Amino acid sequence: MTQFSLDKIKGRSLTTGTRADLLQNMVRTYVGDYVEIGTAYGSSAILAALANPKMTVHCIDPMDGMYGKNKIDIQTGYHPSPELLEWNCMQYDIEYGKRVILHRQKHPPFPKAIADLQFGVGYIDGDHSVAGCIADYEGLKDRCQCLIFDNYEKGSVKKGVKPALAAGWNLIERVAESSGNKQPYQMVAIVRS
Numbered sequence: 001m002t003q004f005s006l007d008k009i010k011g012r013s014l015t016t017g018t019r020a021d022l023l024q025n026m027v028r029t030y031v032g033d034y035v036e037i038g039t040a041y042g043s044s045a046i047l048a049a050l051a052n053p054k055m056t057v058h059c060i061d062p063m064d065g066m067y068g069k070n071k072i073d074i075q076t077g078y079h080p081s082p083e084l085l086e087w088n089c090m091q092y093d094i095e096y097g098k099r100v101i102l103h104r105q106k107h108p109p110f111p112k113a114i115a116d117l118q119f120g121v122g123y124i125d126g127d128h129s130v131a132g133c134i135a136d137y138e139g140l141k142d143r144c145q146c147l148i149f150d151n152y153e154k155g156s157v158k159k160g161v162k163p164a165l166a167a168g169w170n171l172i173e174r175v176a177e178s179s180g181n182k183q184p185y186q187m188v189a190i191v192r193s
């Protein structure tokens, strides 16, 4: 398997370390196409595509300025864009537009073009607010076998995951990853019981 190395990505790799491992393990376990809400530069989309070369990766992201309108990331000099996502995919020989497909919009609503599809894994890494996580869960809950939430260290994401747990989804994996002097990043995976 192609190893994921951060140095090929332009912009930032935002799903890394133990969280990258969790994402790839779930993609290999819950086989089917993959959908994510929040793609940015594409690290999670590329990780998923590398974990299962047979599946299609659907990305939902408006790419409208993660750092504010027309502002670049001061750490890297880039802002997420379809062109940058395509360039990053090309570094891993992943065909953009065929294996990785961008649905350039905010969620909700769920994109009409893929409304009738079912997926193995759905990854929620969009705006991380309570309302955002719940809306993303609502959009994915009947379409995915497994859901992954990033930034579970945030109170808003914990609150956003609660309705899923109350509805009978089980938390099956939880990893933490050091983030320097801040609270460690956490990621969780849940599946329907």
Ligand SMILES: C[S@@+](CC[C@H](N)C(=O)[O-])C[C@H]1O[C@@H](n2cnc3c(N)ncnc32)[C@H](O)[C@@H]1O
Pocket: 012, 013, 014, 015, 037, 038, 039, 040, 041, 042, 043, 044, 045, 060, 061, 062, 063, 064, 065, 066, 080, 105, 106, 107, 108, 125, 126, 127, 132
């Ligand atoms: C943390 S980044 C995603 C990182 C990416 N998953 C990775 O691992 O590289 C968050 C992204 O979510 C997108 N976003 C924010 N709100 C959204 C929404 N309601 N629907 C879809 N994407 C959203 C932003 O445009 C941004 O690119």
